[in-house]
Amino acid sequence: MDNVNPVHELAGTSVLAHRAELAATLVDREFSRHPDLASRYGATARAKSLQDVDFHLASLAQALSLNDRALFADYVGWAKVMLARRNVLTSDLAFHLECLAEVLREQLPADQGSMASEFVTAAVETMPRMPDDLPTFLRDGEPLSPLAHQYFEALRRGERQVAARLVLDAVEAGAAVRDIYLHVFQPAQFEIGRLWQTNQISVAQEHYCSAATQLIMSQLYPHIFASERIGRRLVATCVAGDLHEIGVRMVADFFEMEGWDTFYLGANTPHDSVVETIVERAADVLAISATIAYHVESVRQLIATVRRHPVAGRVAILVGGYPFNRSPELWRDLGADGSAGDAQHAIAMATRLWKTRST
């Protein structure tokens, strides 16, 4: 990541502030240049296009304020697969983004406009090299892969009792809860996301699978909370509005299995309550997750609130989640102490931070 330049931040703010006008101009322009869009995509084409632009702009604003081109390019890659499977031609998406670059250049103040449009153009240029489809996350040959397959298929058929039995039987037969988390729940959750992204399951099925996995996971809690304590404390949370809590809760469970005392606070927890919990529980580490780039700003605000507090401010802060995986240095900019790509790295990193702080 380059140094943060105020122009980037301003550009990010402007994009967000003018979202509605930018979107309207863009959609007018693309439909007037390509009247056949309406007939090819039907009566709702305009409405859908407006909705899409809104998402593009939110992601663009975030990438701009973090001065992180890769973040937006990554979003475009995701959108490419998602839209392709919904029969939006990749060439139409590229055309749409080219129009966006134009509109940004015209409507934003000069330096901000050219910066924003550069971000978009850079992403469009890499589009041909972006994959058209996503490979399955349920790979053969991985540990427990037959179980992961059976588990996922049961959920997909809507048979959560069967799925639960599979997991509980495996644990009874000696499978480690850790392995079930890593090699069954995790790929199953990724696969659900992939199938939704590629239009193979409905949003209802997606929600069902996640809820069922959560319930089955809670049946393993007696195993997780029975491990020997080591006197270290973790507070974990995700920011307001993020619906994807299951991942960070799984991370907290891994810490618990390693003997940490963990306190998980849901997405609806106000920042002040997070601070209170850190103080009350004398937490050593605070872990914050964000699933989409759009939520990174809230992470920054939460960190700032925590740091302002004289006692809570001393806690070691770890961040994680998709945007941090795509942009490995992002944590520095937010004032965190580190970032980890998965539960095991998070534990290693937290342990290291804990040791530095306690010596």
Added chain:
Amino acid sequence: MTDQHREARGIAVLCDRDARIVRVLRDDFGLESSVYPGVELGDIVEPASREKAGHFVEELQTREAAYDWEITVRADGQLHLLHFAGARIDGGFIVAAAASRNGLAQVNELLMQINNEQANALRTTAKELAVTARTTGDRDDALYDELTRLNNEMANLQREMARKNANLLGLIEEKNRFVGMAAHDLRNPLGIILGYSEFLEDETENVLNDEQKEFIRTIKSTSEFMLRLVNDLLDVSAIDAGQLNLNRAPDDLSKMVRRVVALQTVLAARKQITVVLDPPPAMPPISFDAGKIEQVLTNLLSNAVKFSHHDTEVRVSATYADGVATVAVRDRGQGIPVADLPKLFKPFSRTSVQGTAGEQSTGLGLAIVRRIVEGHGGRIWVDSEAGIGSTFYFSLPTLVSR
């Protein structure tokens, strides 16, 4: 082709109940090669959408109508995302698909000109559903999000509960260990006090006056009681810590009952109480821990004697029916007030009833007895009436259940 015509391009087919095409009513996409009678509906869509088409058919079959399902179909070498709708008609379904929701309505209009009855079925459903579809689409999304939030909150609470539960279990275990250790450490000094008071009693027979001898007797009996209390505490804490180690072996329950009764008869005689045993019937061998069940029966019998008046009778019987052996100990004592009954088998729950010769109780005997019986998969209960007497029962299953 005008836009309107392009939008109105559609497919309409009649299917049987299994979603197999019976007749093609309309085919503006030139799908003759894939859409013809005999083909299943699921086979006319793009392979990746087959599962979704399956769900569409399922909805048709269960709800008799389905509206606005976006499913991909390949035509003219291109992929088309079509809006599918269907409704039940005599003996099967009518299914129509068009490039847009709007187009679907137009396909309907055109269909009406061809076949009024069939199109009407579809049109009615489509209209009813279309009114709600637009608003419910948005509402469903918001509801899904809200459900996810709700589910997340429940999951968080559940996690917190599991964590606290684990903490509590840890505390209980710690408490049991503490009680066990404390009791264990008390036992040795008590044994020493008891031993020395016995020496004193023996060796000062001719030295001390009567009052001094009474002091020593009190020291001795109090120490004995404390030792019993400590032993009971150790029993309870061991059992609560999950250490009720039962050494079960098939044994003759009747024989054991006879043996315990014989022993207790001697002690009862001191209070002029007669212990009567109804001759037990022959019963199959039962798997139980002889030492522990002997402890149970001894406790029940000594309680009966403790709370009975002079010159009364304690009656013991053992019966066997339906795979369950039941032992009953009936006294003609003071009985237990109704208010005391519910807490009878709980630790330290002494009743208002006193031993007739001033005997002391640790308040743990029945709690231990209950844990032992239940550890065998059996049951213990009491029938009692104040002023008339009590009957304590315990039953043991012949089949060991785990």
